[in-house]
Amino acid sequence: MPHRPSHTKPLSSASTEASDRHADLRQRLIEAAAAEIAEKGLSGLKAREVTRRAGCALGALYTGFADLDDLVLHVNLRSLGLLGEALKAALPATGASPEDISQALARAYVAFALDQPQLWAALFPQNRPTPPPDWYRREHDQLIARLITPLGRLRPDLPPERMLLRIRTLFGAVHGVVQLSQQNQLVGVPREMLYEEVAALVTAMTLGARSACRR
Amino acid sequence: MPHRPSHTKPLSSASTEASDRHADLRQRLIEAAAAEIAEKGLSGLKAREVTRRAGCALGALYTGFADLDDLVLHVNLRSLGLLGEALKAALPATGASPEDISQALARAYVAFALDQPQLWAALFPQNRPTPPPDWYRREHDQLIARLITPLGRLRPDLPPERMLLRIRTLFGAVHGVVQLSQQNQLVGVPREMLYEEVAALVTAMTLGARSACRR
Numbered sequence: 001m002p003h004r005p006s007h008t009k010p011l012s013s014a015s016t017e018a019s020d021r022h023a024d025l026r027q028r029l030i031e032a033a034a035a036e037i038a039e040k041g042l043s044g045l046k047a048r049e050v051t052r053r054a055g056c057a058l059g060a061l062y063t064g065f066a067d068l069d070d071l072v073l074h075v076n077l078r079s080l081g082l083l084g085e086a087l088k089a090a091l092p093a094t095g096a097s098p099e100d101i102s103q104a105l106a107r108a109y110v111a112f113a114l115d116q117p118q119l120w121a122a123l124f125p126q127n128r129p130t131p132p133p134d135w136y137r138r139e140h141d142q143l144i145a146r147l148i149t150p151l152g153r154l155r156p157d158l159p160p161e162r163m164l165l166r167i168r169t170l171f172g173a174v175h176g177v178v179q180l181s182q183q184n185q186l187v188g189v190p191r192e193m194l195y196e197e198v199a200a201l202v203t204a205m206t207l208g209a210r211s212a213c214r215r
Numbered sequence: 216m217p218h219r220p221s222h223t224k225p226l227s228s229a230s231t232e233a234s235d236r237h238a239d240l241r242q243r244l245i246e247a248a249a250a251e252i253a254e255k256g257l258s259g260l261k262a263r264e265v266t267r268r269a270g271c272a273l274g275a276l277y278t279g280f281a282d283l284d285d286l287v288l289h290v291n292l293r294s295l296g297l298l299g300e301a302l303k304a305a306l307p308a309t310g311a312s313p314e315d316i317s318q319a320l321a322r323a324y325v326a327f328a329l330d331q332p333q334l335w336a337a338l339f340p341q342n343r344p345t346p347p348p349d350w351y352r353r354e355h356d357q358l359i360a361r362l363i364t365p366l367g368r369l370r371p372d373l374p375p376e377r378m379l380l381r382i383r384t385l386f387g388a389v390h391g392v393v394q395l396s397q398q399n400q401l402v403g404v405p406r407e408m409l410y411e412e413v414a415a416l417v418t419a420m421t422l423g424a425r426s427a428c429r430r
Contacts, residue, residue: 124398126336126341165412166415170416173388176392183339189383197383204420208419
């Protein structure tokens with residue numbers, strides 16, 4: 001619970017138990033909401049369905065979380081964690097070229113979007129009610145920052161903060177192709193060509209980065 | 216009215232007048248809906264506000280169009296037309312390199328999205344109720360096809376249908392960076408860096424396309 005202050009004095013056994021129960025309830029609600037979003041999408045999410053799935057009273061949601069938006073942020077934090085693990089697992093062995101690393105990361109991103117289309121789409125809400133809180137932003141930034149070591153080698157000429165910006169741009173490029181395809185937009189690439197076209201894009205971007213770097 | 220069969224025999228003067236009035240009503244409704252979307256976004260669009268702005272009765276909307284979704288498609292057709300004109304106007308003089316052409320088109324696209332954020336966003340509905348009709352699809356495909364002459368020179372080695380697919384991918388890449396920034400997504404590039412980062416992306420993609428072509 002990264003947004004709650006940690007306790008500064010030892011807890012009595014009774015309050016430890018209460019705190020465990022609270023943490024357990026929160027976890028069950030997050031898992032239930034994730035399952036609901038995965039099935040019906042973010043726009044179909046209903047507090048009543050979440051608590052029914054979690055096996056608790058409707059009011060329990062508001063004991064565990066400020067509101068449904070707060071719960072969704074925790075589901076997104078869980079999704080970011082899964083995405084981070086998938087990207088980490090996809091990284092080739094040390095010594096791989098930045099091109100191979102980029103291809104592996106892009107493939108893992110496409111796979112995540114195709115495997116978990118609704119949880120993935122929920123990460124990019126069209127109308128975010130309020131800016132996300134700091135604890136969410138921190139986790140998010142850490143995930144992006146973790147890409148700088150493998151991808152920074154694409155442009156060793158750029159200073160780190162510039163490369164961080166460029167990684168967001170490269171990410172946006174891959175994400176755009178995936179999103180237009182996933183949303184069945186007219187201009188989207190047909191689903192069956194998605195891996196291939198993203199790979200071609202990454203090839204062009206990494207070859208181009210190498211040339212730009214040499215200039 | 217591309218989805219209505221054209222008349223096969225000459226119209227009497229009275230029916231010509233009725234047909235003119237009908238066309239005029241449709242045009243006024245399209246302009247009113249475009250203005251409403253530009254102000255309040257697609258999700259805030261209400262039939263009553265559109266007809267009030269167009270100066271007609273609520274029922275007139277359904278004389279002119281099948282429903283509000285049909286009207287929105289006509290607004291999008293209008294937006295595609297404006298975007299097409301903006302891209303055409305941005306094309307540098309004959310003899311420009313495919314790299315310069317790509318940069319000019321990408322800059323014009325960013326400018327369109329920044330100038331008309333709501334009309335632009337309405338072109339990419341997250342939940343399209345039904346696949347768009349053929350007349351809309353045709354106009355859309357024609358806009359993309361018109362890019363193949365200037366951009367096809369990036370990869371003269373690719374057959375035209377393959378290049379058409381690649382243009383959709385290149386478009387998706389630029390679009391993704393613009394969209395994440397416009398939607399204030401955490402991973403989005405800050406608004407003030409958008410032109411610069413899109414330009415860097417286009418440089419990398421076009422340099423990469425040239426290297427890939429030479430391989």
